[in-house]
Amino acid sequence: MPNSSSISEFLLLALADTRQLQLLHFWLLLGIYLAALLGNGLISTAVACDHRLHTPMYFFLLNLALLDLGCISTTLPKAMANALWHTRHISYAGCAAQVFFFLFFLSAEYSLLTIMSYDRYVAICKPLHYGTLLGSRACATMAAAAWGSGACNDFVCHSSCETFLELPGSVALRNPQSSRKHMAVNPTVR
16 A cells, blocks of 8 residues: 655644743844844945955855855744744745755855865965965855855755655654644754
8 A cells, every 4th residue: 555645744843832931932033033134234234335345254254144144044034933923834845945945055154164264274374375366256266166065065965855755664754644744843952
């Protein structure tokens, strides 16, 4: 008999059971989100508007601020909505999109941090070659490579996760009850 169950939504386990703690979580997450938006927005504005900051280090810092904005905007709005409206549901497509974009921004951020460390290495250890090694074309190419590596890494991770979830023997990941078409996900890290 073929497995006819499918996942249409996930049930996220709540961070708190009482309404007061859920509202506290909402306000804490909102404060974190607004601080991240404000900080990264100020960095982006300062680097874009001040011509003295048009150097490789600040160019990479601008890219890092944009990646951080994307990373935090992927997960926190849904977590805040769940805490505020006392819901726990997320659709399969919404969850897949959230994981896709979070992995994309996170892996691109790691690649960009590696490039930023190379930038500081060249500035400290080879200051006379800094202008030739890190010109504007090289910086744009390295930043594009960081964004591209995030996309490549995410496509590989996402396709292998989808393949794993679609295996017929992955009963632990699928809901064995065909009447309930959702799955619980524990957001805590141990």
